[in-house]
Amino acid sequence: MRYIIALLICLSTPAVAEPLRILAIGDSILAWHKWTGRDIPSEMGSILGAEVQNDAVAGARFSNASTLGRAAGFDVRAQFRRGPWDIVLMNGGANDFLADCGCNACDTVLDGLIAADLTGEVATMIAEVLTSGVEVVWMGYYASARSGQFTGCRPYLVEYDARLARLADQTPGLTFIDSEAAVDRDDRSLFAFDGIHPSPKGAQRIGAYLAQSLTQ
Incomplete structure (x- = not known):
């Protein structure tokens, strides 16, 4: 994966004029600050010299979204669309635990998303995205x-x-990068007012970590 990313970056030089193309899908951790261009995917893309389309939606989940919710992007699976992407950056799942089990006794919800044998809704979606020929980067929670x-x-x-x-x-074709490695939970400057979502500084740090992890 890292060799492929490095090759794509080399091909993104002005002589070729084909920048790396990234689609981001998921929940509010990726969506936070996207209207100001200071979101995690944009910060990652800036370092990689990439074009970024951030379609992540605050509150999005994988299970039990209504038809209207799916149309509005509240189903992470509905956010994906085939296109000229080189990388699809993904996250999601926390809202499923909150909505479906209230973050208590959530083993059934966990197994529905991804079971111990690595089957489930999330694994199925990742497999489907990979069939489009992209590289998938999954960002773990901090x-x-x-x-x-x-x-x-x-x-x-x-x-x-x-x-x-x-x-x-x-x-x-699938790379997992744990954003927790970039975030010190005791550094309040890395978090927004709610203490959960990233501040612009936190988003920049995570975006930089993602980019660096892909090119090392």
Whole structure:
């Protein structure tokens, strides 16, 4: 994956005039600040010299979205569309735990998203996205400064990310990058007012970490 990303960056020089193209889909962690261009995908794209389309939607999830919700992008699966993308940056799942089990006794929800045998809704979607010929980068969740309404979700999200990392280890074209490696939960300047979403500084740090992880 990193060799492919490095090759794409080389092909994005002015002589070729074909920038790297990134589609971002997921929930509010990726969507935060997108209207000001200071969101995680845009910060990542700036370092990679890429064109970024951020279609992530705050509140989006994988399961049980209404028909209207799917049309509005509240179903992560509905956010994806085939196009001239080189990379699809993805996240999501936290809102499923919040909406479907209230972050309490969520084993069934976890297994529905991605089970211990690495099957489930998220694994199925990743496989479908990969059939379009793109590279998929999954961004794992970080520990936030405060849990808020997501109190109780942390153990499930840790296991969720661990399963996605294992899936990436055995899936060509899929890379898992844990954003927690870029975020110090004790540094309040990295978080927005709610203590959950990234501040512009936090988004920049995570975006830079994603870009660096892909090119190392």
